[in-house]
Amino acid sequence: MEGLREKLHKKSSSMSVDQFVSIMTPLIDLEKEAEISASLGSSSSRSLDIAQKKGSAILNLKCTDAQTGLMGKVLLEFQSSKGDVLPAHKFGTHDVVVLKPNKADLGSAPLGQGVVCRLKDSSITVAFDDIPEEGLNTPLRLEKVANEVTYRRMKDALIQLSKGTQEGPAADLIPVLFGEKQPMHSKKVVQFTPFNKNLDHSQKDAISKAFSSKNVFLLHGPPGTGKTTTVVEIILQEVKRGSKILACAASNIAVDNIVERLFPYRVKLVRLGHPARLLPQVLESALDAQVLRGDNSTLANDIRKEMKVLNGKLLKAKDKNTKRDIRKELRTLAREERKRQQRAVTDVIKNADVVLTTLTGAFSCKLEGSAFDLVIIDEAAQALEVACWIALLKGSRCVLVGDHLQLPPTILSVEAEKKGLGKTLFERLASMYGEEVTSMLTVQYRMHELIMNWSSKELYDSKIEAHSSVAQHMLYDLENATKSSSTESTLILIDTTGCDMEEKKDEDSTMNEGEAAVTITHAKRLVESGVNASDIGIITPYAAQVTYLKMMRSKEDSLKDVEISTVDGFQGREKEAIIISMVRSNSKKEVGFLSDRRRMNVAVTRARRQCCLVCDAETVGHDSFLRRLVEYFVEYGEYLSASEYGHE
Numbered sequence: 001m002e003g004l005r006e007k008l009h010k011k012s013s014s015m016s017v018d019q020f021v022s023i024m025t026p027l028i029d030l031e032k033e034a035e036i037s038a039s040l041g042s043s044s045s046r047s048l049d050i051a052q053k054k055g056s057a058i059l060n061l062k063c064t065d066a067q068t069g070l071m072g073k074v075l076l077e078f079q080s081s082k083g084d085v086l087p088a089h090k091f092g093t094h095d096v097v098v099l100k101p102n103k104a105d106l107g108s109a110p111l112g113q114g115v116v117c118r119l120k121d122s123s124i125t126v127a128f129d130d131i132p133e134e135g136l137n138t139p140l141r142l143e144k145v146a147n148e149v150t151y152r153r154m155k156d157a158l159i160q161l162s163k164g165t166q167e168g169p170a171a172d173l174i175p176v177l178f179g180e181k182q183p184m185h186s187k188k189v190v191q192f193t194p195f196n197k198n199l200d201h202s203q204k205d206a207i208s209k210a211f212s213s214k215n216v217f218l219l220h221g222p223p224g225t226g227k228t229t230t231v232v233e234i235i236l237q238e239v240k241r242g243s244k245i246l247a248c249a250a251s252n253i254a255v256d257n258i259v260e261r262l263f264p265y266r267v268k269l270v271r272l273g274h275p276a277r278l279l280p281q282v283l284e285s286a287l288d289a290q291v292l293r294g295d296n297s298t299l300a301n302d303i304r305k306e307m308k309v310l311n312g313k314l315l316k317a318k319d320k321n322t323k324r325d326i327r328k329e330l331r332t333l334a335r336e337e338r339k340r341q342q343r344a345v346t347d348v349i350k351n352a353d354v355v356l357t358t359l360t361g362a363f364s365c366k367l368e369g370s371a372f373d374l375v376i377i378d379e380a381a382q383a384l385e386v387a388c389w390i391a392l393l394k395g396s397r398c399v400l401v402g403d404h405l406q407l408p409p410t411i412l413s414v415e416a417e418k419k420g421l422g423k424t425l426f427e428r429l430a431s432m433y434g435e436e437v438t439s440m441l442t443v444q445y446r447m448h449e450l451i452m453n454w455s456s457k458e459l460y461d462s463k464i465e466a467h468s469s470v471a472q473h474m475l476y477d478l479e480n481a482t483k484s485s486s487t488e489s490t491l492i493l494i495d496t497t498g499c500d501m502e503e504k505k506d507e508d509s510t511m512n513e514g515e516a517a518v519t520i521t522h523a524k525r526l527v528e529s530g531v532n533a534s535d536i537g538i539i540t541p542y543a544a545q546v547t548y549l550k551m552m553r554s555k556e557d558s559l560k561d562v563e564i565s566t567v568d569g570f571q572g573r574e575k576e577a578i579i580i581s582m583v584r585s586n587s588k589k590e591v592g593f594l595s596d597r598r599r600m601n602v603a604v605t606r607a608r609r610q611c612c613l614v615c616d617a618e619t620v621g622h623d624s625f626l627r628r629l630v631e632y633f634v635e636y637g638e639y640l641s642a643s644e645y646g647h648e
């Protein structure tokens, strides 16, 4: 019998479709407004210098390279006119940007619009559909534009959702995801012969549970436990059983990751999406590439050639009747060409067993009318629930993959955040149905067990175990690395308490110069002990500290390949050695958003062999969760005072 507590809990997490649609619709608008005002709207009266400071424009650029690639796209590379590191900015790969002459007014027409496809410290590469006709030899600027398409698609999905309860492929799934009907499973334990012979017991258990679920299954994957490995096996097994699958993730990189891992198994798959957003190694499986290879596409091409000849004849023709006949023929050919093109696209999608795309990409008109037996959503705990619905509406069964104990999606609008836009479907279902629909992966393949144990105890009921291949691995076991005072410990705490290293406010962020110096010194010592700079990551919760650390890194040649990022920006990644700069150090003992358990969970679990925490133990220790973290490092690691790192 279900207890009262469970019932109450379910009730608080469930709401009707109509409630969901009416709560979310205005929140999507709020978030769109927030994104527009964070980027550069044409009506913005702010000056360009402020825009650059805010990171939404990069001024004084020169075009340093032009190449064609990506199925006819033009790739232009830009560098700062002075040739140094680009100023701090908020541009990310896949962002939509416009190119303008540096001096042009804010609201002026752009030379072109494109998608960022590569970012380095000193250059940014953008993919344009066509090469801008002029102006490339003059000083230029790039502006970030809000991606309004995403919001439009989410709102359309909400409209479809409110209509779709009675009809459509997801008609039986929707009531289960809103708590109106119970999830169903087949009683039989499903046996299967794995394609991947190395699967561990928790991965196999999760996969058979996924097979027996008739509507929804949550694959809970704590850091390093092989979520993608498990997703790939689920896809392979489902294809073997004859299912047609839509596999999505919030980010392009996660989608490409699955595509790459499916390649060796020769699955019939197609990847939908803008070529500039795809990894080069998966371009061959892109829809555009497959359409170009199809018979219908060749026919469409022949028709276009014929039309060109007819257009030539039309220009020369004098007689009225001849002209009329040619026009008629052209119209027929144009219709035929369109039909062939569409058929080429439909053929590719119809023949594929697995269609892969981002969640917003699942809205593509190319999938209109397609229904899937299974929708798989990776990174589901990092995606807006509304975005998940774009994909979910196309299937009758779903598998959601993620970890709600890591960071949720970033919400720009404070109000939308407060009103629940950031609450994910994964989290909602996990609290509504719990173990009934969930399996957690429990063997991890990334971290030394000392790094893992803290996270396992604090967040995963001590259920995670380290695989023997990583449980004891040390930094000095890496090729070229030597055993030294810097490499011999798995956990290091460098305490800045009493070292006069106070934090400093910087506009809407916080930084700590003293702590940055200590952090850089530790990175240098690791490199001196033979650790590759590219195996080291420096992460910090604060954007201003990232900028300051990058500036310091630019003065140290040996640290060129050390990656520096916010914690949020490093989710999903890993490095052999991670140095965390916690920044907060103040007499009021304020710790701000450091106290979010999920953020520190992500930070610590990025490290494979060494995790070094640089912090003011007295300030951060004011928060009980952070105090336990510091105490853990003191007990199981090496404790050092920042004063030992001061003068290098």
Ligand SMILES: Nc1ncnc2c1ncn2[C@@H]1O[C@H](COP(=O)(O)OP(=O)(O)OP(=O)(O)O)[C@@H](O)[C@H]1O
Binding pocket: 198, 199, 200, 203, 221, 222, 223, 224, 225, 226, 227, 228, 229, 230, 445, 446
């Ligand atoms: N059963 C297994 N046996 C051996 N190695 C495994 C197994 N499962 C996963 N791994 C290894 O663990 C690492 C992480 O796995 P994978 O790439 O599937 O996870 P991910 O989804 O990228 O990461 P995370 O689990 O952190 O989300 C990979 O190097 C993978 O080869």
